[in-house]
Amino acid sequence: PAGDSYGVLPRPCHVLVLLNPQSGAGRALEDFQAVAQPMLAEADIATTVFITERPHHAYEKVRDEDLSQWDTLVIMSGDGLLHEVVNGLMERPDWADAMKKPLCILPGGSGNALAASINYYAGNDHVAKKKLLTNCTFILCKGLHTEMDLVSLSTASGKRLFSFLGFGWGFISDVDIDSEKYRRLGNARFTVGTLQCLAKLRVYQGRLSYLPIAPEQDTPLTPEDPLAPVPDGQAGCTAPPALPADSLLVPLSQPVPEHWTVVPEEEFVTVYAIYQSHLGTNLLMAPAAQLHDGYIHLFYVKAGISRMALLRIFLAMAKGTHLDLNCPHLCYVPVRAFRLEPRVASGIMTVDGEALPCEPVQG
Numbered sequence: 001p002a003g004d005s006y007g008v009l010p011r012p013c014h015v016l017v018l019l020n021p022q023s024g025a026g027r028a029l030e031d032f033q034a035v036a037q038p039m040l041a042e043a044d045i046a047t048t049v050f051i052t053e054r055p056h057h058a059y060e061k062v063r064d065e066d067l068s069q070w071d072t073l074v075i076m077s078g079d080g081l082l083h084e085v086v087n088g089l090m091e092r093p094d095w096a097d098a099m100k101k102p103l104c105i106l107p108g109g110s111g112n113a114l115a116a117s118i119n120y121y122a123g124n125d126h127v128a129k130k131k132l133l134t135n136c137t138f139i140l141c142k143g144l145h146t147e148m149d150l151v152s153l154s155t156a157s158g159k160r161l162f163s164f165l166g167f168g169w170g171f172i173s174d175v176d177i178d179s180e181k182y183r184r185l186g187n188a189r190f191t192v193g194t195l196q197c198l199a200k201l202r203v204y205q206g207r208l209s210y211l212p213i214a215p216e217q218d219t220p221l222t223p224e225d226p227l228a229p230v231p232d233g234q235a236g237c238t239a240p241p242a243l244p245a246d247s248l249l250v251p252l253s254q255p256v257p258e259h260w261t262v263v264p265e266e267e268f269v270t271v272y273a274i275y276q277s278h279l280g281t282n283l284l285m286a287p288a289a290q291l292h293d294g295y296i297h298l299f300y301v302k303a304g305i306s307r308m309a310l311l312r313i314f315l316a317m318a319k320g321t322h323l324d325l326n327c328p329h330l331c332y333v334p335v336r337a338f339r340l341e342p343r344v345a346s347g348i349m350t351v352d353g354e355a356l357p358c359e360p361v362q363g
Helices: 028-042 057-064 079-090 113-121 129-142 171-185 188-199 307-317
Strands: 013-019 045-051 072-077 103-107 151-155 160-163 166-170 204-212 267-274 278-280 296-302 330-342 349-351 354-356
Touching (some): 013 028, 013 057, 028 045, 028 072, 028 129, 057 079, 072 079, 079 103, 079 113, 079 160, 103 113, 103 129, 113 278, 166 204, 171 188, 171 267, 171 349
Parallel strands (some): 013 045, 013 072, 072 103
Antiparallel strands (some): 151 160, 166 349, 204 330, 349 354
């Protein structure tokens, strides 16, 4: 997009590929060797492949390892592995430098939302499976990289997470987690999961609040420098830089600030805060999103929607035309920050497609 500043990978280039052989339909390694590796070799990009053997394996590797020998980290998996990598990097004492290392996603999972988003931002036609892998590998071969938004999430139990894709509660998260058992179907698992969750449509009670985008408002957050460490008053001390401050949030134990909007309804079918365009290869949820626009694209569906109307929304999302349906139950608002307080701990919450316990959360 115009106005973006790009960096360029060096040539020759050495990349660390973190690959989950179980992701998606279990073909990531074979697809990498058949499609991506020959293209990378031709582009003078040398690869070291690290195959993960258990959950959190990639998280530990990037948290503890000296990464200076690699020019970029490549994640060949679904979005869950990139979530591990981002949070592993943010755990490092030198996180502020480590987060400047370019990251690349090659689709090897069933959802592949970030890969589909980047393919969309690059102006490519909508594709899936091996064609999407080819397109994303070609982007890596060209070596241009730019900035991407991260959202800082904090939960009532004191967890701090960094998220690159989205946070969800209710219907969409149920589909994501309930369909895990159909992983072997690849992307089709979400279709099966959607139909099953539609059959037993549930309502979730809670309070949703957000800080709307106001152009005239002076916010301390500048998209140019989202990771500026906040001085902690210990001048001259060599402590690692503090993690970025949640400058737009007050503690979860306090009510939201007065200039926030509190949604009057308290019964929802789903709430989803997404920061990229795609929720899955075939779900263009936020067509207006860009890689680093500084916005959280907040969607919620109020209770009372019929199963048919909900199904229509998901079918329209394949082309990104769901907002054109003007469904009175579907709301969309671009925000800077949000808070969700479930009335009871029911339903699944997800961050970047990974399950979280259900509790108050803000980002």
